[in-house]
Structure formats: C-alpha cells, structure tokens
Amino acid sequence: MTTPPLSPRWPARLLDVLRRLNRLVAIAIGAVLLACAALVLADVALRQVGASFGGTDEISGYVMALATSWGMGYALMELGHVRIDLIRGRLREGGRALFDLFALLVLAGTVSLIAVQGWPVLARSLANSSRANTVLETPLAWVQAPWLAGWVWFALVAWATFAAALALVWNRDFAAADAAIGTRGEEDLAQ
Template identity: 60%
Template sequence: MAERMLAILRSLNRWVALVVGLMFLACAGLVLVDIALRHSVASLGGTDEISGYVMAIGTAWGMGYAMLELSHVRIDILRSMTGTKVRALFDIAAMMLMAAAVSVIAYWSWPVVAATLRNSSRANTPLETPLVLVQVPWFAGWIWFAVMAWLTLFAALMLLAQGRFDKAERAIGLFLEHEAL
C-alpha cells in the first residue's frame, strides 16, 4: 500500500511539474517577446512583475515534486556514518521536520490570502494586478506541498513498520549522485 501511495504521489507531482514547467516556459516566452518589442516598437510592460508571480506560484507547487525526487538539500555527514536503522531515523526526523515546517508556512500563508480577499487588494504597480489571482494559487501550492510531505512521511513510516528500510530510504532518504551512475 505504501509503495502504491508513493507511486500515485509521484505521478500526480509529475503532472504538477509539467504544468509548472509550461508556466515557466510561457513566462520566458513573454519576456522574450517583451525584449524583442523593446528594440522595435514598445515594451509590453509588467513582465518583471508577472515573472515574480510565476516564480512564487511555480516554486510553491514545485516543492512537492522536488521532495519526492529527493532534490531538497540535506546535510548528510552524520547520516553517512551510520547503519541502515539509524539512517532511517535521521530520514524520518528530517521528513517530520520538513512536513511540520511546510505546514506552518501553509498555515500562516492563509492570513495573507484572507486579507487580500477581504480587501480586494491589488498590486501597487502599473498593472494593478488583483493579488487574489496570485496569492490563491501560491497558497494552494503550499497546501499541496504540506499534504505531499505528510503523505510521504506516512508512507515511509508504513515501510519502516514493515522492515523495508531500503524502500523507505528510496522514498525519503538522500539522492546520492554516485548511486545514479
């Protein structure tokens, strides 16, 4: 069951990564069009603002994918000097801390979104972007990341309870470059 859950989470996050990648690609295209137009006609304007919004939304949504692909940075000097069971404890502790930290960030992101909704806030820029268009997907990305972190932790705990340390390590351990070769 744990492996099936991890496979589903990875599959969902591949789709998220694809959408985020397309969003970044579209943003880069918009910036290129803006640069080209600056040399001939006039600037579109606001591409720097839009790029910032895309980066915030894409980062929030992309973190769940990065977590499942073991791409988050961890310092492993102590972990590398231990056996399988102690490494599993380090991995579980790291995953618990990540899930807790992301949950706190998601929790405290809501008051920002709530204030924006209550006040119908707009950016203090020439575009006057309604901030709800940016903050709701940004907030949803943090919620997604928190849910992914807790579900991944739960799956890893199930694997450890079954004594499948190697599978748990592949789910929440470290990606070591020399193992990929």
C-alpha cells in the same frame, strides 16, 4: 510477542501515486515557465522597436513564486531537497531511516506552518480587495490563492510521504524507505 506488520502494499502505491501526480504538476509548471519565458522574450524583442507589453517583470515574479510553491512536492518525491547528511551516512540502515523520518517530519511540520500562516495573508487580500502597487495593479488574491494552494499541496505530499515512509520503516523495509525519503549522493546524481 512481535508487532504485526502493516500491509506492505499501500505505502508503495501511495508513493507511486504521489510521484505521478507531482510529475504532472511539474509538467504543468514547466509549461507555464516556458510561456512566461516566451512572453519576456517577446517583450524584449518589442522593446527593440520602441514598444513593450509592460509588466513582464511583475508577471515573471508571480510565475516564479507559483513554480516554487508547486514544484516543492516534485522535488520531495525526486529526493531533490538539500540535506546535510554528515551523521546519517555513518549509521546503519535503521539509524539512517530514523534520521530520514525525523528530517521529513520537520519538513512536513515547517511546510504546514507556512501553509497555515499563508491563509491570513490571502484572507486579508480578499477582504481588502488588495492590488499590487504596480502598473498592472494585479489583484493580489489572484496570485496568492494558487501560491497558497501550492504550499498546501506540498504539505499534503510531505505528510502522505511521511506516513508511507513510517509504514515502510515499521515493516523494516529500509531499502524502500531509503528510496522514498533518503538522500541522493554524488554517485546517484552522476547516473
């Protein structure tokens, strides 16, 4: 008796929606990074005439933390995460798919752990009304909340991608699974 295949359409639809959403996130993060770069450039120019906004180093650090947490989902969908594929490359497509699923499972679990452990940090900052020990005295929750939301988003994207990839592998659609969660070789990056 053979196992009935799952609906072949929903994994592709889910992956397409995730790609589109993460591209929008990447565009928004890119705009924030450009605004931050303009702020730093303006501050450097002001320093030439003896003035300064002050705190641009702190603000740029916050922006980098936010860009990192929110950009990870985009990197996942674009196969931008680094993976050592020494063994994977020597296997047939079914074996490669299992390695890819295992790698994504470990990634999703790790990111979920980061997101879960990030909540107590934010909760403590909220409870204590914690502020940065800097000139700006930024309320830490203002930065930690969107930072944590980025990690939660990454975890959701990772688990949804895992579910879609698992369905693709279950249906033996190894080419689609490889396109969704495989690795990019040097030849792919050159194109």
